[in-house]
Amino acid sequence: MGELTDKIKGNINEAIGKAKQQSNDPKKRDEGAKQEGKGKAQQFIGKVKGALGDDI
Structure with missing residues (x-):
């Protein structure tokens, strides 16, 4: 998953x-x-991932 995807899923899980x-x-x-x-x-x-790049 990319940086943005992880952040969005994180926000959703946190809110729920x-x-x-x-x-x-x-x-x-x-x-x-x-x-x-x-x-x-x-x-x-x-x-x-944003700091290191999505390759990790």
């Missing part, structure tokens, strides 16, 4: 994760926290 954390269901909150973390990681990977 934050929304899930607003639930009253503890399982959904935990799932949301994990998904938000995944989104942040994807955004970071996108930034690294």
Whole structure:
């Protein structure tokens, strides 16, 4: 995946994760926290790819 794709997917996962954390269901909150973390990681990977090039 390219830099932009990783950043977009990261933003989407982070937003969905934050929304899930607003639930009253503890399982959904935990799932949301994990998904938000995944989104942040994807955004970071996108930034690294941008700095180093998409060839990595």
